[in-house]
Every structure is written in C-alpha cells, then in structure tokens.
Amino acid sequence: xxxxxxxxxxxxxxxxxxxxxxxxxxxxxxxxxxxxxxxxxxxxxxxxxxxxxxxxxxxxxxxxxxxxxxxxxxxxxxxxxxxxxxxxxxxxxxxxxxxxxxxxxxxxxxxxxxxxxxxxxxxxxxxxxxxxxxxxxxxxxxxxxxxxxxxxxxxxxxxxxxxxxxxxxxxxxxxxxxxxxxxxxxxxxxxxxxxxxxxxxxxxxxxxxxxxxxxxxxxxxxxxxxxxxxxxxxxxxxxxxxxxxxxxxxxxxxxxxxxxxxxxxxxxxxxxxxxxxxxxxxxxxxxxxxxxxxxxxxxxxxxxxxxxxxxxxxxxxxxxxxxxxxxxxxxxxxxxxxxxxxxxxxxxxxxxxxxxxxxxxxxxxxxxxxxxxxxx
Numbered sequence: 457x458x459x460x461x462x463x464x465x466x467x468x469x470x471x472x473x474x475x476x477x478x479x480x481x482x483x484x485x486x487x488x489x490x491x492x493x494x495x496x497x498x499x500x501x502x503x504x505x506x507x508x509x510x511x512x513x514x515x516x517x518x519x520x521x522x523x524x525x526x527x528x529x530x531x532x533x534x535x536x537x538x539x540x541x542x543x544x545x546x547x548x549x550x551x552x553x554x555x556x557x558x559x560x561x562x563x564x565x566x567x568x569x570x571x572x573x574x575x576x577x578x579x580x581x582x583x584x585x586x587x588x589x590x591x592x593x594x595x596x597x598x599x600x601x602x603x604x605x606x607x608x609x610x611x612x613x614x615x616x617x618x619x620x621x622x623x624x625x626x627x628x629x630x631x632x633x634x635x636x637x638x639x640x641x642x643x644x645x646x647x648x649x650x651x652x653x654x655x656x657x658x659x660x661x662x663x664x665x666x667x668x669x670x671x672x673x674x675x676x677x678x679x680x681x682x683x684x685x686x687x688x689x690x691x692x693x694x695x696x697x698x699x700x701x702x703x704x705x706x707x708x709x710x711x712x713x714x715x716x717x718x719x720x721x722x723x724x725x726x727x728x729x730x731x732x733x734x735x736x737x738x739x740x741x742x743x744x745x746x747x748x749x750x751x752x753x754x755x756x757x758x759x760x761x762x763x764x765x766x767x768x769x770x771x772x773x774x775x776x777x778x779x780x781x782x783x784x785x786x787x788x789x790x791x792x793x794x795x796x797x798x799x800x801x802x803x804x805x806x807x808x809x810x811x812x813x814x815x816x817x818x819x820x821x822x823x824x825x826x827x828x829x830x831x832x
Contacts, residue, residue: 488732495543495731498807499607501814502539506532508817510614526645530593533615535806537592538798540608541583544730545798548737551584552793554783555744558712562589565648566710567692567749569763571681571770572653573660576725577716580740581651584796595649596642598634598688600657616641620688622656631691638695643705650692650708654684654763676764680721680774684767686760693749693759708749715743715770717777741793743773743783 510529517525570581578597585592601619603609612619618637620630642650655662659682666682669675675683694700696708718724719738729735745766753759776784 484734488734491547491733492731498539498543502536502810503607503611505810505813505817506536507610507614509813522644523646529615530590533611534586534590534592535809536611537582538586538803538806539810540579541586541798542803543733544579544583544725545803547730547733547735549580549725549730549735550737550739551580551742551796552739553584553742553744553796554793555715555742555785556746558744558746559588561710561712561746562591563648564710565696565706565708566650566712567689567708568649568651568712568714569684569689569766570651570653570714571716571767572655572658573716573718573721574658574724575727576718576730577653579727579730580716580725581714581742583798584742586798587796591649594645594647595651596647597651598653616645616647627687631687634688634691635695638692643696643701648706649712652688652692654686654689655682656685657682676768676771678767678771680771680778681767684763686756686763689763690756690759693752693754697754711747711749711752713745713747713766713770715745715773715783717741717743717774717783721774721778741777741783743777743785745769745785 509532514525514528517528570577578599582592585595596615597612597617599612599617599619601621603612604619609619616637618634618641620634655666659680662682663679667677670677670683693708698707701707718740725735725738725740753762773783773785776782
C-alpha cells in the first residue's frame, strides 16, 4: 500500500513535468511531424500482421485447439499494446502509481473501474498495465462502440473486447448483450481483468448533465468527475458471481478502483498529443484502491449508491491532489510513488519482430499472387 508523500515544490515540479520541458517553434513542429509519421508506420507494420496471424495462420488452432489459440493471441496482443505504450513512454509522458498494492491480484479475476477524462486514458492505462505480469494478455476492455471504427478496432474485436452503445433506448439491450459476451467470450477465453469506465463518456461532455441529474435527485454534485452509471457494473458482477458459473470458471473476486490524475485536469493528455508528442514531458498519477467483491452489495440500487460513494471518495482524492500535490488517503501507508517503467531494449526487439513479421507476410502474399496469377 502506497501513498504520495508531500514533497518540496521543486521535487514535485520535477515529477509532474517528467524531468524536463518541451521545445517550441519550428523545431518542435518538425519533431511532431516525424513522430506522427513514425506512429503511422508503426500502425502499418503492427496491426495488419497481428490480424493476419490471428485470422489466417492461427485459424486451424482456433478450430481445433482453442486454448493454444487464445494463448498465442494474448501474447501478440500484449506486444501490440507495448507498441502503443511506447508512444507515450518515448515522449516522456510518465506514469506514477500510488495507493493499494495490487500485484497479488495479477492472476485473479478483477473488475477495474476508472474515471474517464480524455482520449488519452486508454493509451496511458495500456502503459500502466505493461509491467503487470500477464495482465494485458488476459484483459478485456468495455469501450464505446465508436472505438470499433478506429485503427485499433479490429484488434480489440479479435481480442474479445466489448463495444457498448450509449443511450437510454439501447441500455437494456446493451447490458443483455454484455452479459452474453461475458459468458461466451470472456469466460471461454479464460480472461481475468475487465476494464470499465462507469461514467460512460468524457468528463467535459458529461459534467453539466451529471450535475443537473445529481441536484434533481439529491446525489453528490461532483466537479472533477461525472456521476458513474451502475448498469454495466451490475451486469458484470451479476453474470460472474459464483452461483451463476459452471465447471472451473472463476467469479470476479476483486474490484480495483483507479483514479487517473493528469498534471492539469482542465487540459488532460489526449491521444492526439500522445501521437504527436506535442506536449512537454509530464507525469500522470494513478491511485489504486481494492475492494473484495464479498463486501459489494448485489441489489442494483444499493450497488449504485456504493458506486456513488466511491466516486465521492475519488472527488476528495483529486481535490487534495490538485490542491496540495498529494492524495490524502488515510487508509494507506505513506510511501513514495512508484514509476511505471518500460524496457527500451524490449521495445526495440518488438519493433524488429513486427517489421520482420510484416515483411514475411508481404513476401508470402507476393509469392502466392505469382503462383495464382502467374508472373505477368
């Protein structure tokens, strides 16, 4: 269990700024353009080869040896997420973790709840999960359906992530579809962690309507968060409780609550900035809390109030962080934050693997074309 100890203003500034500043002017624009070109190329030689391996070469395994297929797909997925993580790591957008220790939960079925602020949340979480053993191999994300149409959408669909459609008219149907997905995909693949953004959208989009709803119904009025929605949370816990599972399937045992704190909440990191590396180096803090599922209410209304209490606690954590530069959490020990680090040599190795794999598939496709259509 860890906690961000109060530091001198100079020390705190160094951590928040990631150890240095960023250039401005023509040189910075050139650097951003080069970084964008690199990210585009990175997508070109990583995503298609991942799909070819899983859709073509591993197809017999999917039909005849499903556990081995899921194991190999999980390895490629972890490597692919490391490539995405390297975009922020290479630009010195660092992550520090504080709060409860969760290393003993890496192999346990967990539901991860995260506050949602910007398009940068997902890649920053990808970076944070990279050093957590095999978590990324056995993890699914519950994402907005629009993510399906991004460059990473086919990868997520192949891995078994779930795309949810927002809106009152589709809510019940979507929750039923989520329960079916958990039964037929999550459990069959032997996955463990589920990442959920209960707010259902970015803070800047939902804040006004969230506060209006809270005032009308006498719920907490939050400034740094929007009120979470408990529907997906209830669907996951209800589907994956012990009495509903068969054979050796494991129920969700823990809820991990992550509070994301960017250096400036009014201007959080975005995916576009991570892609370009356009922002000066900085650090994002993730505060962890863990709750055993046995202590979480099953009744939908009680569960909603339990979730609102967690978000009220998040609000207090963020207030103290942006006021004093530390998370005021009296339930955990006062230890220094730990930095999430990536190994540069391993990132280079993965680039070589993906480039070689793409070249192999390209040569194979060319030879196959020659064989089928001839040399003319």
